[in-house]
Amino acid sequence: MAQPINVGYVRWSSDAQEDGDSERRQRSSITKDAAHLGVTISHWIQDKGLSASSGENISKGELGRFLAEVRTGQVPRGSMLFLDEATRLTRLSPSKAMRILADLEDAGVTIRLSARGQSMTGDGLYELLGFLVESAAGHAFTKELGRKVHEAWLAKRDGARKAPGKEVLTSNTPYGIAAVGGTYAIGKGWSGRRYELHPQEAPVVVVLFEFARDGHSPRQIAIKLNEKNVPSPHASRGKKSKTGRCVWRTETIRDILRDRVYLDGSYQPCRGSSKTGKSKEGERVVGQYPVLLSEAGLWEAANAEISKRFSGRPAPHTSGAANLFTGLMKCAHCGGPISLRSGSDKGRIAALYCTNSRDGACAAIGSVHRHLVEAAVLHALADRLNPESILADLNRASKVVDHKATIERLGL
């Protein structure tokens, strides 16, 4: 009987979504995974510029030829087909994908998903359908986004509104806008660099404003984006959170919606740093960045909705509510940060809750009354420490809070 073979399959399409690095990343993911399993990839097959959603990689590509060999029994049983992720194989409908998987099952070929480190064989192959359905939902979403950004670009090209092509000041661009091209020289900085709409982020901004205009709250928008696994601004720029996953925050959504950069490409020159405190310097400079929202009146309509929603409510973070445990507590479920909901308005009791849960990125539900947590912790502390020194430490630690009152109330 013929020796099983280990086949690596890479596919990349000509979608704008996929950068040129895709092939290298897939190959390195597969090679590493194979080494981890103690095997080497004996054959590579690749489909360049072929789409998996139309099935081109199967009808015309090398994958199609390989699958035909599988069907006709030319691929030895026990062979493995390595993919970086399930979507490299196909984005065809589950019924079509099912037929491919049945062929692989009959031929005794295992699929290995290198990114997940998961092997699927026999009946287990059909698990792949779950991944494909999941990704199809995400794909429909990003496709819709892609269409929106394309329309925005067309409007821009037609000269509706243009950025006057100012010198690029920073690579730390607003969400939705990227600094691209140019050359970098040490000591001289960038030259010939320009701002463009960010191909992945800009459509998200458009959708976000549309949701707001249609009456969704910043929190509802955060939940939607987190549910769709849309990368948050931090995640999109490759930053990592201390607590693991970077998620969309209600506050981030609100900041984006209020930012005039999306209306007129303007930016606010500032003095100082985020450490020493920033202060505005002069008027906003209009036209620094390309105008992201091409639909007239969208920014205003979204902001009118937001103001309606928040009129008469205290601005966030200014409620004066102090959290004794700021930065010290983590959600036991997801490791996310804990926030304090102020008890000052509408007769509510101040409570602590998981911030990720509020934004739809953690399954932990509910909150704990703040005074119960404080009482429990302070009680435990009082057994070990001198209340006077705690008080002194707390006073040093914060200028704002009313710990003193809290401690007196608790009778320490």
Ligand SMILES: [Zn+2]
């Ligand atoms: Zn949580």
